[in-house]
Amino acid sequence: MTSVITFDRFLMGYTLGAHILIVTLSIALAVFVSTFEFLSLRKKDRDYDILARKLARALVIFFAVGTASGTVLAVELFTLWPPFMVLIGKVDILPFYYEIFAFFLETISLVLYVYYWDAFTNRYKHWALSLFVAIGTVMSAVFITMVNAFMNTPAGFNISEYLATGKITGVNPLAAVANPSSFIEVSHVTTATFASGAFVLLGYFAYRYMKNNDGLGREVYRKGMVVTAIGALIGVVLAGIAGDSSARMLISLQPLKYAAIELNLHPMVNAPERIGGIMINGVPEFYINIPRLQSILAFLSFNSHQAVPGLSQFPKSEWPPLFVHLTFDVMVGGGTLIGLFGLYLLYRIVRKRPITSRVLLYGMIASAVLIEIVNDAGWVTDEVGRQPWIIYNVMTVSSAANTSPSVIPLGIGIILFYLIVVPFTFYFANRVWVRREEKATKQVAGEAKWS
Template structure:
């Protein structure tokens, strides 16, 4: 079997980004958990929170280092696998990548100072400020990469009509600041940031729940309980946020990316009222089959304030020009199923967290119930899977294009309808080097991932919990002495 260059390039990049996004989400989750834990340690004068922050910060160093290596691999892939795409990005939309580099520098400077100079800060609030810098740096890195992704969905910043008319040879009218903000940027940034944070926090939550269930040491349980409380509250608030931003992103797609919306919802013909919601199902000869039908549900969800009265686009009318339907520009039909899977898992996780909240207000400790702890482990895995599934849904929903049309439904240039600016086939490299390179990348992640998680678990292990807590207590005492005496010569810790 011969694999085509575009398919191989796309598969390798999908593999790489699927692995890399786990490192990114975990780094973001660790950074904000450390920030919250140290803040609570200082405010509550709590040695357990302080020890939690210190242990998690060590793991953050490992994931940051491996994430840096993974990011370097991705940068290499972009230029070797997608040369035509990167030529256009380099001339039009390189600005967000430069901001991403400065965000990385902020992390690279603040994180070592935060972790390895812990004992040298006389003022612990100044030390906490470094954790805030790390948190901001990790977030901005993901934010700027998502800006590029939004630009790929709704490109701007150059004369697109002239570019298409010239067959992709002429790039004029460049405005390097426009790609920072496209019509899809806000909706995509809002939802993606919440999804990545949720997945990262879910991995930390799952680890803490697992350790809480295994340990019999009362002090360790107190540390893990505090970590579980932080991550659980974050995930409860985030699942609500994701429901809101996810609905907003679909509403945005309805207006600015109707082809993608119609593919996600499996809508073939437009309607103005009564569009049903298809739960799962496939397309056979361009007709939906094997689905569960919920009459009127899609219209009601899309237009709740008009009781379902509003325009729902259809794939056939959007991709039909001069009476001919171009099925080749339809996204793969399985994106509808991956969307339903993502929403379904989100609903299940929402019900789990609702149960936890109800138990809390009923004065019943969720951590004392084994079935709740096991449910927490399931939700942790589900959270990571849902984030990956959502990313695939968003990216495959753009196929066969790597850069889509800047206007809803396509752009007309010299009498020809373009549904995208650049296809995956046009962007992909045809150099034979991509095959051995892809094999090397597969091997890299197969080797590096288990090693990374193994050593991260090792550094987070509470090998001598009483000693760890003693050092945490000394941190708190030293900070209190500094505040009470106004001392400038006392160190805030013995680590």
């Protein structure tokens, strides 16, 4: 039974990790397609139109694969966690319904936007469709995140009655949706996901710029990098602000998770910020202390007399795996480095200095890799930091899991599915882009459309 539960956990984490790679690109592509077409209309600039058309084709690919991946996740939820879905179905099902409407909005708008591009005499009406694509894409992520927020801070039903008798009473679906962490978590996840996709796109533009020897083609990528860098920086700054609020919120709503990610053994006043460190024989080792910084960040005060939570306040059986302290450090440290790099790019853009030196281009590519590590580290911190609960203080992962060995063949098939589909998606999107680029270079420079 324990081995099957472990497999359930691994499979869900593996699937979510793969799905996130697709989602980050989908959200960023939807936003930047709309942005580039708007710039092409306002500035009457062919280069922005080229970018909008090419990114729209990539968006179709990622949308198609993301839809298939989302279906797999839905099957997993019902197959791997049936008791969990019973509770969700009775208490917090509204986000799933709303997500379906967001999906329909995205699907219909994307079909009209891509296949009727040149049918609109008024191009602003065509551009308006891209707004609906972006809204549908982002709102799908918003509604799914609301369910995760419910898992962190459940509300909308009589929890004490459920724990005592197992009966679900006093259901208020709107209260479940508007649970205490919903707004902050949605803000953090959407901005972080957009920032992740934006930096990946920025890294791809930098890569294509270095591979392209055509002057006109390089100018397209240069403009793409400028706009994408600005969008990526806005995303990562907003994600940092929301993430800071989210971490501070844990003190009152999920104190055990807070103690784990900060590796606090005991409650402390004027607590230092601990960077790095692992537990050896119950004692933190190999870390760097920054005096008082944790309390300053936690309470936004230099003279707070409040204590931050400690692990010793909770039964050891309820402690999450303490490696979440390291994943938290990766998320914060990596996000900070990426933000500083983005600020430097913005400085050069504002001062009208070139951003196409080899060092900066390689920096963009490195940021694209690092941002995905940061994003996944953030999700690991959130989900593993809640262990052993699937719904915090309400339902454990073990009690929600399907313990039948019959889930293992299904899981192996899903693992193989993602091992093939995710690399193929990125490869195929790149090949479509490259073929169009090669076609364009063979045309007369003034007539090249890259479409």
